[in-house]
Amino acid sequence: MTNVNTIFKLFPNRIYQEINQYLLSTDANIVNNLEEIRFRTGRPIILKTSITEAVLKYIVTAEDMTEILSILCENSIYSYQSQICSGFITIKGGHRVGIVGSTIVKEGKIMNMNYISGLNFRVARQVIGCSNKLLKYVLDIENNTIYNTLLVSSPGSRKNYSH
Numbered sequence: 476m477t478n479v480n481t482i483f484k485l486f487p488n489r490i491y492q493e494i495n496q497y498l499l500s501t502d503a504n505i506v507n508n509l510e511e512i513r514f515r516t517g518r519p520i521i522l523k524t525s526i527t528e529a530v531l532k533y534i535v536t537a538e539d540m541t542e543i544l545s546i547l548c549e550n551s552i553y554s555y556q557s558q559i560c561s562g563f564i565t566i567k568g569g570h571r572v573g574i575v576g577s578t579i580v581k582e583g584k585i586m587n588m589n590y591i592s593g594l595n596f597r598v599a600r601q602v603i604g605c606s607n608k609l610l611k612y613v614l615d616i617e618n619n620t621i622y623n624t625l626l627v628s629s630p631g632s633r634k635n636y637s638h
Contacts, residue, residue, distance in 0.1 A: 478598060481566070481568040490533065498522075505524055505527075508524040508526075509598050515575075543594060544591055544594070559574055574593070575595075
């Protein structure tokens, strides 16, 4: 089972079938390189890889959004309220689902999110050895500690190091 199959299981069957039909009709590598699956109410589903975006014909409805969110929250949206208010839900496999909606703010803090209009599934991938080149800049061997470190890059550009 591929890493993204964990995500596909969270979709209603009609949406899974639409995505699967597209994937079967295209380059097999798209599944292995899939980075995001985007849902926006009233818009088509988008499958994003590092080099391309596929726009499917299926238009996402408000009912689709409610159903997907319900599946994500195991039919208990209330128990996921703090994650929803933080703007994302972490799911099995380390994947994250970004949430877009109208917020209710009280004293500068998001208390609730209503009218969910977008869900962005980010595919998590383990890249063994990707940080090896950085270790000499992050580890303070002399003091047996780690330097305060922040890796910054624009969304979708990854935090790769090349020096």
